[in-house]
Amino acid sequence: xxxxxxxxxxxxxxxxxxxxxxxxxxxxFSSYAMGWFRQAPGKEREFVAAISWSGSxxxxxxxxxxxxxxxxxNAKNTVYLQMNSLKPEDTAVYYCARHRLPFGSARxxxxxxxxxxxxxxxxx
Numbered sequence: 001x002x003x004x005x006x007x008x009x010x011x012x013x014x015x016x017x018x019x020x021x022x023x024x025x026x027x028x029f030s031s032y033a034m035g036w037f038r039q040a041p042g043k044e045r046e047f048v049a050a051i052s053w054s055g056s057x058x059x060x061x062x063x064x065x066x067x068x069x070x071x072x073x074n075a076k077n078t079v080y081l082q083m084n085s086l087k088p089e090d091t092a093v094y095y096c097a098r099h100r101l102p103f104g105s106a107r108x109x110x111x112x113x114x115x116x117x118x119x120x121x122x123x124x
Contacts, residue, residue, distance in 0.1 A: 001113070002024055002025055002026045002028070002029075002098055002113045003024070003025040003026075004022055004023070004024050004025075004096045004097070004098065004113060004114065004115035004116075005022065005023050005024075005115060005116070006020060006021065006022045006094065006095070006096045006115045006116065006117060006118040007020070007021050007022075007023075007118060008020040008021050008118060009094060009118030009119045009120045010119075010120070010121070011121045011122075011123065012086055012120075012121070012122055012123070013122070013123050014086060014087055014088055014122055014124050015085060015086065016086050016122070017082070017083060017084045017085075017086065018083045018086065018120060019080060019081070019082050019083070020036070020080065020081040020083065020094055020096075020118060020120070021078055021079075021080055022034070022036075022078060022079045022080075022081075022096030022115055023076075023077060023078050024077045024078070024079070024098065025077070026077075029074060029077040029098075030053060030074035031053055031102060032053055032098050032099050032100075032101070032102060033050055033051060033052045033053055033098075033099035033101060033102055033103055033104035033105075034050065034051055034070075034072055034079040034096065034097070034098055034099060034104075035047070035048070035049065035050035035051070035070075035096075035097045035098075035099060035106075035111055036048040036049045036050070036070060036079075036081045036094060036095065036096060036097070037094070037095045037097060037108060037111075038090075038092035038093065038094045038095065038120075039092055039093050039095070039117075040089075040091060040092040040093075043092075045095070045108060046061065047061050047106040047107075047108065048060070048061055048064055048068065048081070048094070049061065049064065049068055049069075049070040049081060050070065050099065050104035050106060051070045051071065051072050051079065051104055052102060052103050052104050053102035053103070054102075055071065055072045055074075057103065057104060058070055058104075059104050059105070059106055061106070063089075064083075064090075067083065067084050067085045067086075068081060068082065068083050068084070069081070069082040069084075070082075079096060081094070083120070086120075086122045087122060088122045088123065088124045089122075090120060090122050091120060091121050091122050092119075092120060093117040093118065093119050093120075094117060094118050094119075094120050095114055095115055095116075095117045096114070096115040097111035097112075097113060097114045097115070098111060098112060098113040099111050099112070100112045
């Protein structure tokens with residue numbers, strides 16, 4: 001059973017940046033795609049970004065494309081989400097997740113393991 005621990009959330013002003021990290025336990029981290037999702041109060045969880053097992057393919061929600069960058073360091077068992085030009089509508093709890101397969105997708109049901117989440121709040 002893999003454990004995922006997110007960090008890096010916090011309070012930032014609109015236009016600012018944050019980098020989220022997700023550290024994974026286990027020796028099979030490099031074999032799976034990883035992703036980030038978010039859930040704002042009163043809203044459903046939504047896909048943010050995903051990355052394939054090798055890091056060669058990335059996928060983004062239209063709402064974050066051009067502002068967020070997902071990356072993966074297999075040597076450190078860590079996946080990152082660099083968030084730039086943050087907007088108040090980016091405020092949410094951000095969750096890291098491990099895909100069931102090596103290649104990523106945007107469907108939440110394709111991800112089998114989830115972290116506990118980290119809060120990101122963007123003030124206007």
